[in-house]
Amino acid sequence: MPRNRQLTENRIRDAAKGLLQAEGFESWGVNRIAREAGLDKVLIYRYFESPQGLLDRIVRETRFWPDPETLPAGSPEAFIHATLAAMAEERHAMALLSHPSSRSPVSPIRRRFNEDLEAWLRGFRNNTRGSITDSQLERLPALIHFQIQTGREDLSPHELWLQVSPPLEWDSGSPEPEYDELPTELL
Numbered sequence: 001m002p003r004n005r006q007l008t009e010n011r012i013r014d015a016a017k018g019l020l021q022a023e024g025f026e027s028w029g030v031n032r033i034a035r036e037a038g039l040d041k042v043l044i045y046r047y048f049e050s051p052q053g054l055l056d057r058i059v060r061e062t063r064f065w066p067d068p069e070t071l072p073a074g075s076p077e078a079f080i081h082a083t084l085a086a087m088a089e090e091r092h093a094m095a096l097l098s099h100p101s102s103r104s105p106v107s108p109i110r111r112r113f114n115e116d117l118e119a120w121l122r123g124f125r126n127n128t129r130g131s132i133t134d135s136q137l138e139r140l141p142a143l144i145h146f147q148i149q150t151g152r153e154d155l156s157p158h159e160l161w162l163q164v165s166p167p168l169e170w171d172s173g174s175p176e177p178e179y180d181e182l183p184t185e186l187l
Contacts, residue, residue, distance in 0.1 A: 009047050011037045013061075016054055020095035055099075059108050064093045065116040065141070068123020079127055080144070080157035083120070087148045094149050117141060139163060 015037035019028050030051050034041035048054040066086035072078040087093070096102065102109040121137060143160055147153065155163070 005047065008039065008043055011039060012044055012047065012054065013058060016058060017092040020058075020092040024095050024098055056108060058092070059096060059112055062093050062096060062112065063090055063116055064097075064113040065120035068120055068127070071123065073127045076124075076127070076161045077157040079124060080140075080160050083144060084148065084157065087144070091148075 012033065016028070016033045019032060019036055028051075030041045030044050033051070033054070034044060044051065044054060048057060063086070066083055068079075071082040071086070096109050097113065099107075099109055101107040102113070104110060121141070124140070125137065140160065140163070143155065143163055147155060147160070
């Protein structure tokens with residue numbers, strides 16, 4: 001069988017990401033990755049230099065938040081729905097966030113997460129034409145992240161949008177009456 005470096009690297013990365021998704025970092029080691037990939041562990045060292053080199057490569061190739069340029073801009077619900085679908089395909093990304101180094105603001109994992117999130121937030125804001133405040137916008141990624149992390153689908157894209165969209169104010173067209181005293185007939 002002819003050797004193909006790219007196919008072998010892909011098998012190793014796919015096995016490593018699969019382990020991350022299924023079991024997190026608890027069973028993530030060179031022997032287990034090699035066994036899952038059906039390859040000799042020496043190939044991990046040959047192509048990635050070390051398990052850390054493999055992890056670094058996975059982090060560089062992982063999208064923690066989808067590129068907003070690839071998401072539909074027709075409505076916030078469509079944008080959120082496509083975000084959820086894209087993040088579901090990158091489930092190993094959530095496991096990467098459980099790595100102890102990800103807590104450091106200078107870790108490659110945290111930096112990549114923040115870069116992807118900032119780009120996603122800019123895209124969301126651009127698509128909503130600035131109709132959402134910063135404090136409202138900060139809630140949306142937290143809700144999406146929670147939904148992806150837990151695997152729960154309690155909130156539809158529309159309901160997620162309603163959680164952060166500006167509240168509607170009732171405008172009857174006439175000013176509210178001013179009261180000098182509280183009405184006593186209700187007491």
